[in-house]
Amino acid sequence: xxxxxxxxxxxxxxxxxxxxxxxxxxxxxxxxxxxxxxxxxxxxxxxxxxxxxxxxxxxxxxxxxxxxxxxxxxxxxxxxxxxxxxxxxxxxxxxxxxxxxxxxxxxxxxxxxxxxxxxxxxxxxxxxxxxxxxxxxxxxxxxxxxxxxxxxxxxxxxxxxxxxxxxxxxxxxxxxxxxxxxxxxxxxxxxxxxxxxxxxxxxxxxxxxxxxxxxxxxxxxxxxxxxxxxxxxxxxxxxxxxxxxxxxxxxxxxxxxxxxxxxxxxxxxxxxxxxxxxxxxxxxxxxxxxxxxxxxxxxxxxxxxxxxxxxxxxxxxxxxxxxxxxxxxxxxxxxxxxxxxxxxxxxxxxxxxxxxxxxxxxxxxxxxxxxxxxxxxxxxxxxxxxxxxxxxxxxxxxxxxxxxxxxxxxxxxxxxxxxxxxxx
Numbered sequence: 001x002x003x004x005x006x007x008x009x010x011x012x013x014x015x016x017x018x019x020x021x022x023x024x025x026x027x028x029x030x031x032x033x034x035x036x037x038x039x040x041x042x043x044x045x046x047x048x049x050x051x052x053x054x055x056x057x058x059x060x061x062x063x064x065x066x067x068x069x070x071x072x073x074x075x076x077x078x079x080x081x082x083x084x085x086x087x088x089x090x091x092x093x094x095x096x097x098x099x100x101x102x103x104x105x106x107x108x109x110x111x112x113x114x115x116x117x118x119x120x121x122x123x124x125x126x127x128x129x130x131x132x133x134x135x136x137x138x139x140x141x142x143x144x145x146x147x148x149x150x151x152x153x154x155x156x157x158x159x160x161x162x163x164x165x166x167x168x169x170x171x172x173x174x175x176x177x178x179x180x181x182x183x184x185x186x187x188x189x190x191x192x193x194x195x196x197x198x199x200x201x202x203x204x205x206x207x208x209x210x211x212x213x214x215x216x217x218x219x220x221x222x223x224x225x226x227x228x229x230x231x232x233x234x235x236x237x238x239x240x241x242x243x244x245x246x247x248x249x250x251x252x253x254x255x256x257x258x259x260x261x262x263x264x265x266x267x268x269x270x271x272x273x274x275x276x277x278x279x280x281x282x283x284x285x286x287x288x289x290x291x292x293x294x295x296x297x298x299x300x301x302x303x304x305x306x307x308x309x310x311x312x313x314x315x316x317x318x319x320x321x322x323x324x325x326x327x328x329x330x331x332x333x334x335x336x337x338x339x340x341x342x343x344x345x346x347x348x349x350x351x352x353x354x355x356x357x358x359x360x361x362x363x364x365x366x367x368x369x370x371x372x373x374x375x376x377x378x379x380x381x382x383x384x385x386x387x388x389x390x391x392x393x394x395x396x397x398x399x400x401x402x403x404x405x406x407x408x409x410x411x412x413x414x415x416x417x418x419x420x421x422x423x424x
């Protein structure tokens with residue numbers, strides 16, 4: 001099922017013309033209504049009236065999360081505050097929170113994009129969809145909730161937590177779709193112990209691997225697809241995998257213009273190269289963003305997909321620019337560690353990385369978990385995992401393998417890394 005073939009299967013020439021028209025309008029609106037962008041565009045000597053569209057995209061200034069925090073709370077609004085229908089916000093764990101304001105038209109667009117995403121995952125009208133993302137300031141729960149309703153589904157607004165109750169609801173109410181983080185899906189699978197079968201799961205908000213997908217699909221029996229979004233851009237629904245190909249996430253290009261840049265220089269990178277994803281909103285009213293640096297590392301691919309959609313596809317997020325670990329001069333992403341852990345059928349799909357500093361040198365410990373009963377002597381298992389981690393990462397690490405069920409489980413975004421290098 002394709003929810004909106006007109007937008008999702010548009011001919012390339014038609015899409016480029018639409019994006020050019022909407023980009024010029026977005027730049028004109030930002031210049032006229034947001035003093036921050038007016039100053040930036042004037043400094044770049046770029047007049048909206050003379051702006052040529054996507055061909056001159058690189059002339060537009062890049063916007064960062066620091067810019068959003070500096071103008072907190074309403075300094076980047078393009079509409080009067082009284083026209084806002086909703087305000088979501090980030091957690092603010094790294095400083096001031098960033099807000100996500102919506103007009104009523106923005107909320108309607110968000111619901112539409114999430115409906116498309118559920119259809120990409122395999123959703124259909126009449127499905128029972130269990131939403132176990134958090135509700136509240138976090139955009140995950142309400143976005144998928146409204147999207148499921150727009151698609152014509154019956155929604156179970158379970159939110160996160162109370163996992164045994166979640167499993168009871170999944171089983172008793174006959175859910176065929178589950179929306180939650182991939183780490184929480186694995187935890188629910190443990191609690192369900194094979195008693196819940198699903199047709200599809202739509203999982204995002206944290207990086208995950210194909211190995212984790214295989215574990216989730218084996219546990220629930222259905223397809224598991226990745227969904228992508230950011231609160232400040234619009235929330236979940238920016239892009240989503242299709243269940244037919246699972247070969248990149250389809251970007252909703254009638255609403256967003258995507259590019260990949262070098263994280264260090266900001267220079268555009270060619271198709272297929274991994275870099276930082278930059279998004280420009282084309283239909284957002286409350287807070288339009290021009291060339292917003294997402295901090296997420298991925299690549300872009302174009303061409304018609306096996307599912308019939310013609311939109312550009314972003315690869316799975318490899319990690320975040322600010323989440324990349326540098327251990328003894330080696331770049332390490334948690335997703336690479338996850339891939340190694342999940343290669344072993346003897347290990348559970350849960351892990352944690354602890355970074356410390358010993359004698360002025362970085363020290364990394366990878367903590368994993370046995371999938372079944374812990375062997376009497378686990379020396380060989382620890383040595384094997386340490387060897388495979390070194391082969392993949394190029395850096396030595398200590399390995400601890402705990403009994404099944406020992407590591408903390410997540411009801412939201414999983415905490416994979418404990419960086420204690422700055423502690424005494």
